[in-house]
Structures are given as structure tokens and as C-alpha cells.
Amino acid sequence: MGKGFKHSSTSENSCSGPRTSRVLYVRTDLLNRLQQPKYKAYSLKRMIQDFQSQTVNFKYTQGISDILLSGASRLLVVSNIDLKTNTPITKPSEFLKSSFRGFVLNINNDYRYMKTGYYVSLHAEILGNDVEPTTENAVDAYRPPIFLTRASKNGAPTMPFIVTDSVKQIIAEFAFPVVVFAVNPFSFNGFQTAKNRTALYRAVKSLSMNYRYAVCVQPLRGEIVSCKSFFGESPSEDGGIKEIAKKVYQTFRLPVCKLYIQRFDGKVYLCGLQPLKIDEITPLDVRLISKIVSRISGKGWFD
């Protein structure tokens, strides 16, 4: 904050709270922006509020400007998770109002279509930036049939699957037990397992919302385990699971997700993907993410 500008007199008049001499330091080019005609109409109070948020913004952007990723572009980390890293983090709501140019790393617990995580990637793309993950990948990863097709194309082991809304077709195709994933716009990408006909009817009825939408069915041979994946790194001990998490990350580049994996006969098969809930991310996970982000940005991290 070297190039400072003292703005104490106006802020004393308009700011609520303790009226001690509050000083806002603003970079000169931000001041120039405020000279623009579109800002003239702002009321003084509004201006001060914007000033304050700009000061915060400034603190972030200052650190990023000298980070170079892959030689050329600037890196911005947008995250709704509080990371313990020295890399400056922008909140999604702030980013959606900004017009940053450079590479955007979007860390969010949920990239589902029409959620904030998705709109962050969308905003970055509309500004013409490279972003991870892209909106295309964000949509595809949460659609079970596309997810399985693309992952297996990239070398991840998967079970065969069918998309249908007919129980008869499922019974004709696979032996019990089976695992049913929803392909509808509403559910939290849930799945149900069915060991017999009655259970299958119930599962299909509920996940297809009374047969309005389709479901994606795979045979269930072993047991389903879930594991978290952060940038393709999984806290799991199993080597096969680690390999799958890596493959999924290479395909879809979702920084944060939860994988469902079928373990059968000593082998592992990819089953499905879900967003993580915010309270599923433990302090240990935050440490892992922070470490990776620091590695990418070349800045340190703290505990």
C-alpha cells in the first residue's frame, strides 16, 4: 500500500460505527476509475462502501499480479473454502463482480449446474479466461452416463451401464444386485442399491421421480466405497483408488469432488461422482487443498 491516498475527512462523516479517524488507502488507478462518469451518480455513502470493498480487493490483486502460471498469465484463486495459504483467495461473490483477466482456479465444494461454483467458471469463460474446471466439464461430471463414458475413454476402469426408465429392461440386462444413479435435474446426485425386484422398482420410481426422468444403472458386484478427491489426490490408502482419482482429475479437472468406487475381487471400478457438502471438508482436507494450491501458485502455506 505504498501509493496511498488519505481519505479521512469524508469517511469520518459517513461511516457508521466508532468515529475515530478511519483511513482508507486506495491505489491511484482505482481513484481514476472513480472519476469516471458512471460513478458520479453514486451517493457518497455508497462510494465509501465501494471504496472499502475496493481496498480489500486491492489487497488481493496486489499479490497475484506477480504470479505467473505456465509462463504467461496471471493466476486467480477463487474459493468458497477458507484455505490456509499465503496465496490470496477471492470469494466467489467478489469474483463475479470483477473483470479479472488471467487464469482462474475455481475451488468450490459444488460445481453443479446453476450453483455458484458453476457460475464462477461461467463468468471466467465469458471474460475470455482459462478456467479450471470448465463449464463443459462441470456439467458432464455430474451426469452419470457422460461421466462414466468419458472416464472410461480416458482409461479409468468402469462397469457397464444402461440409461433407462424401464425396470424390465434393467432385469433383462443385469443380474441383481444393481446400483441406480439418478439422471434428473433435482436430486443431489444420489444413488440407491437394489438387491431384488421390489427394491429395484422402489429405487427406480423414486430416482426417476415417478418415471418422469431416466436413471443410470450399473451392476453391483462388490461393495461401494466413497473417497474424496482434491486435485486428483485422494486421502485413501488404496493404490487403485488413488489411480482412479488421478484419472478422473485428468479427464474432468474438478479440484474438489467425492468419488464412488466399487471394490470387487481385489479390483476397483469407478461408479459415480458427487459434490462434497461444505461440512464434509475436514480441517485435514483444507490443509491438503491449501498445500496443493500453494504448490501451484508458488506461495507458502500455514497451519
Place this chain on the structure above:
Amino acid sequence: MTRIACFVEKYNFAYSDEAEALETFRRTAQRMGHEFNFIFRNGLSEIPKYEAVFIRATTDPLYTAYVVSKTAWELGLKVVDDPVSIRICANKIHQYRLFEKYGVPHIPTVFLSKGEFHHRQIAEIFEIFGKPVVIKAPYTSFSKYVEKASCETSFREVAKRFFRRSDYIVVQKFMPSRFDWRVGVLNGEVLYVCKYMMPKGKWKHGVKRRGKPSFVWGRTVTLKRDNAPQRLKETALKACSIIGKGLYGVDIKEVNGDYVVVEVNDNPSIYKGQEDLRDKDIYEKIIKFLAE
């Protein structure tokens, strides 16, 4: 000869006009020497057998239609509506952001996030746009999830419902008109032009009757595409050019002699005796595009 798969759902055959149009597509394709089969959601495994896929079921990235489109796209088939168009057109926020970026004239629009949903923000919106305003969910189609609000209470009630599925919603200026222009565009060329009239005393093309499950639809008045205003066609083509090269239906409002884009829809409805009334060759053109 091209093998064309037409992805449909049961509801596509619910209205006789739509069913007849689908039948016309099939007959036209066969007359032109192509194979044309309907596939339903249980027949997704058959997609690799075909060379082109034509989607007629409602498209949305969260529906089976997107799975079909993406699967075919990955296999390198020709797809109408391609996955990119579906992603842009199904999300009105994506669309209006592109309009803003590329300077397509559109209805004055603001986006409202779940986090900013409070009294001051609502008051500000009313101040800018006046009362009433139109609230749209990003996933709107067939005039559903588009509602009018003229006070804060109803604004909150509508917005709360739309926020259930999306973290952002669209708020637009209310521009009443007797009709919306609908321009069908295929591969950067105007396919058909018609007017979607509003039902009497209503403000949008399809309205649910209060307390009843049924919808009231306005009339469709069709023009010959050569007779339609040139500036209208130019506006429609400009809006489509930023989305892609496929089949689109552009809704345009005429305001004081100016044309403003309301929205671009992928998968525009084509009904027998409505969109095809004046230009009978639209079926051939679409089949030809698929078979290329």
C-alpha cells in the same frame, strides 16, 4: 444415404400438431432417401449405429436429451442441438452475458444472486426498471418460470421459488406487446418467421389458467420468410451467430420500431400448420442439414 436418429420422448406425441410434424420429418427424410428412426430414452445404446442425431425432446443440461447430444457429439456424429448450444440456450444467464459481451440488442436485464436478495436490492431494481418487472429462472422454457412482479412481496415469493434450483436469477424490464416475433434460424439462415400472439388479456405466449392445470396458448401467425422485415432477420441472425451453427428459434420484441432480442431457444417447437404454414420446405432444409 444417411441414417438419422430422432430423439423424442412420449410427450412429443401428446399434441397432434407436433406428432404430425414429426411424422412429416420422417416422411421427408425417407423421400430424400435417408433412414429416419425415432429413438426413446431406453434406446440410447443404439446411437452409435446412426450418423446423425436430431433432438426433438426438451433440452436442458440436466435432462436425458443432453446425455444423448453429448454422447453423439463424442462419437463424432452430426447433432442438432449440439451440447454447446444446449448449455448456452438452456441457461438464460449464460445467454444474456454473451449478448452483453457481443452487443446484441436485448431487453434490459440484471442478474440477482441469492446473496444479494434483500430489500435494498429489490427497491433498486424497481427504481431502475419501474413496476412491474419480469422475473425469469435461468432454466425457463415454454413460457414457464417467467413471472411478473409489481411489489416486493410478490417479488420475494417468486424469486424464492426460482432460487431453489439456481443460485442466480434474471430480472428484466417489463415490455408489454401484442406479440413476439419468432424467427427460426438454421445454420446462419432464416428458416421461418412467425408471430406468437399473446392470448387475450395475457402478457406471455403460454399462460397457466389460475387454479387450473391447463395452459392457454396464443395463436401463431406465420409469414413468408421473404416478406418479413429485413432488420428483424438481421437481428435474429446476429443473436444466433454468437451461439453456434444449429437450429434456433429467436424471440424478438418490437419496441418503437426497434427490434430487441428476448431470448434464443435451441430446439424450437415445430408444429404442423403453424411454423411450417408459409414455408413448406423447412423439413427438407433441416433434413438436408442433418445429412450433409
